[in-house]
Amino acid sequence: MAIFIANGGRKGDLNMSIETKTFKGYVRPDGRVGTRNYVAIIPSVFCANSTAEAIARQVNGAIALRHPVGCTQIGYDFELTARTLKAMGCHPNIAAVVVIGLGCERFSSHELYEGIKESGKPVAHFIIQEEGGTTTTIAKGVEAARKFVHWASQLKRQDCSLSELMVATKCGGTDATSGLAANPVVGKACDLITAQGGSAILSELNELIGTEDQLAARAVTPAVADKVYDAITHIENHLQSRIDPRFPTRNALISPGNFVGGVSTIVEKAMGGVHKSGTSPIVDVLPYATPPEDGKKGLFLMEYESQDGEVVTGMIGCGAQIVAFTTGRGNPTGFPFVPVIKITGNDHTYEHMKENFDFNAGGVIRGEGTIDSEGERLLDMIIRVASGEMTAAETIGGNELFVIARR
Numbered sequence: 001m002a003i004f005i006a007n008g009g010r011k012g013d014l015n016m017s018i019e020t021k022t023f024k025g026y027v028r029p030d031g032r033v034g035t036r037n038y039v040a041i042i043p044s045v046f047c048a049n050s051t052a053e054a055i056a057r058q059v060n061g062a063i064a065l066r067h068p069v070g071c072t073q074i075g076y077d078f079e080l081t082a083r084t085l086k087a088m089g090c091h092p093n094i095a096a097v098v099v100i101g102l103g104c105e106r107f108s109s110h111e112l113y114e115g116i117k118e119s120g121k122p123v124a125h126f127i128i129q130e131e132g133g134t135t136t137t138i139a140k141g142v143e144a145a146r147k148f149v150h151w152a153s154q155l156k157r158q159d160c161s162l163s164e165l166m167v168a169t170k171c172g173g174t175d176a177t178s179g180l181a182a183n184p185v186v187g188k189a190c191d192l193i194t195a196q197g198g199s200a201i202l203s204e205l206n207e208l209i210g211t212e213d214q215l216a217a218r219a220v221t222p223a224v225a226d227k228v229y230d231a232i233t234h235i236e237n238h239l240q241s242r243i244d245p246r247f248p249t250r251n252a253l254i255s256p257g258n259f260v261g262g263v264s265t266i267v268e269k270a271m272g273g274v275h276k277s278g279t280s281p282i283v284d285v286l287p288y289a290t291p292p293e294d295g296k297k298g299l300f301l302m303e304y305e306s307q308d309g310e311v312v313t314g315m316i317g318c319g320a321q322i323v324a325f326t327t328g329r330g331n332p333t334g335f336p337f338v339p340v341i342k343i344t345g346n347d348h349t350y351e352h353m354k355e356n357f358d359f360n361a362g363g364v365i366r367g368e369g370t371i372d373s374e375g376e377r378l379l380d381m382i383i384r385v386a387s388g389e390m391t392a393a394e395t396i397g398g399n400e401l402f403v404i405a406r407r
Helices: 046-057 075-090 109-117 134-153 176-195 212-216 222-240 256-260 266-277 308-317 347-352 371-386 392-396
Strands: 002-004 022-027 038-043 062-064 094-101 123-127 158-161 166-171 199-202 282-286 299-302 322-326 340-344
Touching (some): 022 371, 038 075, 046 094, 046 134, 062 134, 075 094, 075 308, 094 109, 123 134, 166 176, 166 266, 176 199, 176 266, 176 340, 199 266, 212 266, 222 282, 299 308, 308 322, 322 371
Parallel strands (some): 038 062, 094 123, 166 199, 199 299, 322 340
Antiparallel strands (some): 022 158
């Protein structure tokens, strides 16, 4: 057993000004800013899932990150697991962490503990085989988690510049209204955030096939443009090798629900989906669950294809503290410790599934609003949510989007 306690947080250079919009966030010891303040119970291996969940159930304010990996993995598959779990523990929406290991797993809980400790936040570490079994580990984990929650409850939100915010953009259950209203409105909000020094991130690259030239033209350098082409081409080649030979076209990459919703081809879907990124320059292409280097800010792409949970988890691993998720067909999913704002441009879907939505951009289609005006309205909601207002997915308790990528 080991416990590490940081000596409080430090306030980074937030570049505040009278004109700059702000949100109220939690400034962490490493200078990053959180929009939530959870204590995470993270198992290093699936064998410790039940123990981690038992701890979280007994501590209000703690969440467990259940996953199916951590052993019998090699190569890049193993690397993705290690990278993602460390990124979750270091994430600024997490105030403190309790790491639970089994003791014989391939991904060492010691490595996870040490990786999270580098962020400066409080971390505790218990190993089931060394503590004498499940019940003893649970008891010690509960004690540590309760102390962390009590400590975290005394932290105060501070006024922070939008330059400290990263918004992940995602679509799921796309229909024809997504590309006409919801996605462009998200893109406008992202442009407003990056204009104030903040960041946004776009992924699900298989749903950007056909927009390579458009995206590369927005790259800040030729080298970044090459990374855009390489990333999308790699994803298409990777997926092409896995497509059923009876359906050898790009259209096999979109779902039946997309067809029913009025999206007929993957390129048509891509031309709507790319609008989530707005018009800002692309500053870099990030590996999965890897934060930008050297404090770089702006619009990013992340290398990965589309699977809702895996993509959202990867973008959160890159540092996103909030998710703007568009859906025309309806999607109820959430993430354990990051707020997910659900946005639609479909009035019928909004009325039919109102409990699952936070924002209706349908006014753009009705002619009662513009992309600019709705984008500004969405930015106001993003600021409120970043400052603590709960989303529909949070109030319902959705946490399905935590899924570690596999290779």
